[in-house]
Amino acid sequence: MEEELKEKLFKSSKTGWEDIDSEKKRDIYNFSNGYMEFLNKAKTEREFIAEAVKVAREKGFRDILEFEKLNPGDKVFYINREKSIYLAIIGNKPIEEGMNIIGAHVDSPRLDLKPNPLYEDSGLAYLKTHYYGGIKKYQWTTIPLSLHGVIVKADGEKVYINIGEDENDPIFTITDLLPHLAQEQMEKKLKEGINGEDLNLLLGSIPYNNKQVPESVKLNMLSILNDKYGITESDLTSAELEVVPAFKARTLGLDGSMVAAYGQDDKICSYTSFTAMMELDNVEKTAVCILSDKEEIGSMGNTGMESHVFDYFISEVLNKLGVNRPNLLDKVFCYSKMLSADVDAGFDPIYASVSDKTNAGFIGKGISLNKYTGARGKSGASDANAEYVAYVRNILESNNIKYQIAELGKVDIGGGGTIAYILANKGVDVIDCGVPLLSMHAPYEVTSKYDVYSAYRTYKAFWIAS
Numbered sequence: 001m002e003e004e005l006k007e008k009l010f011k012s013s014k015t016g017w018e019d020i021d022s023e024k025k026r027d028i029y030n031f032s033n034g035y036m037e038f039l040n041k042a043k044t045e046r047e048f049i050a051e052a053v054k055v056a057r058e059k060g061f062r063d064i065l066e067f068e069k070l071n072p073g074d075k076v077f078y079i080n081r082e083k084s085i086y087l088a089i090i091g092n093k094p095i096e097e098g099m100n101i102i103g104a105h106v107d108s109p110r111l112d113l114k115p116n117p118l119y120e121d122s123g124l125a126y127l128k129t130h131y132y133g134g135i136k137k138y139q140w141t142t143i144p145l146s147l148h149g150v151i152v153k154a155d156g157e158k159v160y161i162n163i164g165e166d167e168n169d170p171i172f173t174i175t176d177l178l179p180h181l182a183q184e185q186m187e188k189k190l191k192e193g194i195n196g197e198d199l200n201l202l203l204g205s206i207p208y209n210n211k212q213v214p215e216s217v218k219l220n221m222l223s224i225l226n227d228k229y230g231i232t233e234s235d236l237t238s239a240e241l242e243v244v245p246a247f248k249a250r251t252l253g254l255d256g257s258m259v260a261a262y263g264q265d266d267k268i269c270s271y272t273s274f275t276a277m278m279e280l281d282n283v284e285k286t287a288v289c290i291l292s293d294k295e296e297i298g299s300m301g302n303t304g305m306e307s308h309v310f311d312y313f314i315s316e317v318l319n320k321l322g323v324n325r326p327n328l329l330d331k332v333f334c335y336s337k338m339l340s341a342d343v344d345a346g347f348d349p350i351y352a353s354v355s356d357k358t359n360a361g362f363i364g365k366g367i368s369l370n371k372y373t374g375a376r377g378k379s380g381a382s383d384a385n386a387e388y389v390a391y392v393r394n395i396l397e398s399n400n401i402k403y404q405i406a407e408l409g410k411v412d413i414g415g416g417g418t419i420a421y422i423l424a425n426k427g428v429d430v431i432d433c434g435v436p437l438l439s440m441h442a443p444y445e446v447t448s449k450y451d452v453y454s455a456y457r458t459y460k461a462f463w464i465a466s
Helices: 002-009 022-041 045-058 183-187 216-229 233-238 264-278 309-321 328-334 349-354 386-398 420-424 449-464
Strands: 075-080 084-089 099-105 110-121 124-132 145-152 158-163 201-204 239-245 250-252 258-261 286-292 337-340 367-370 403-406 429-434 445-448
Touching: 022 045, 022 250, 022 258, 022 264, 022 449, 045 075, 045 084, 045 145, 045 264, 045 286, 075 309, 084 264, 084 309, 099 264, 099 449, 110 201, 110 216, 110 233, 124 216, 124 239, 145 233, 201 216, 233 239, 258 449, 264 286, 264 429, 264 445, 264 449, 286 309, 309 328, 337 386, 337 420, 337 449, 367 386, 367 449, 386 403, 386 429, 386 449, 420 429, 445 449
Parallel strands: 099 286, 099 337, 337 429, 367 403
Antiparallel strands: 075 084, 084 286, 110 124, 110 239, 124 201, 145 158, 145 239, 250 258, 258 445, 367 429
């Protein structure tokens, strides 16, 4: 009797793996294989958007600027400076009734090259970096690194760079001090053990024509770059070059249950939401997918969600539906619903002291809902209302999707934020809804394959809800 009552009244604490058969497990593993393959092709925001555009066009999406008029069923996108994209499928219902929006971000913590990066010291050539987003600097030393990005010459010609991913490519690294001489370094606080100005990428060591003259190693590096890409040192000042781990996304664990990869924050939610949209055709409410940039540094800039470019995209949709009028954009947002698709901090038993175990997200237990993020007294959070939490719960439970409701660590420990508040400020109902992640912001992050698949199912179910 007591066990029956517990079954009825308690929330389930089982992992998702306990409820699946061999066929469903095979689906989960196959989906995760596609996810890992995509991660290996798209480690930066530009690479992700380029791959997304390719797939979207294959699935019948077209640039909104190619349309004179829109009708229900039309599939459109708008590319924002090669670093973010907004996609929509026009619904059967009038857009004045609102949209179903899912928003993720495609940027991840990394190292960016400085505008004047190349220098030589003591017979070694280096590239200076400036870290992007919240990182633990010591994690970026003594690991294999690759160089990705674009160099734009003064005449506008673009040169795309990807060095270190192919097995035949060289890789790069950032050196660290040997323990034999690191007594002073080891006495420092962890965050001070490696200085930001010391995150310099080791580039090469052979002098030009094997002659030891001033800056001959630097000259040799520039000569190699000029021969291969036709660039000079001045061209590096108008470049966006990113240093990312050269690790491949791999299956983790003897049971094959997890994914280890760089950049899963937030490419895991970007991939699952984008993939779900690619499988939609007719929808009742207009479905919108946001793949944004700059979230890791506050969503600022014209490719981040703080810009008005997304508003421009929706305004173009209204214009080409022939319904636009003053204040309609505001009305559409106020009637819209959104999942802010961003990762959650997975509970790690090794570091259990920073989490409230009863309000934490666990890997392998399904999608994680965060009613609010922010820090300490919910500072910076949008805090979804109870009615909307219930609405999302109903979608998940109706589709038999396992979920958990969590918050980001103990109250006074720290906190974080997403793009949720930006859309909430427009009047949209928003809740954070993503995958629990171990080692967030590290060069190698860990997720459960079960949760990856749960995210895909969640986002698809949300878009088709009327």
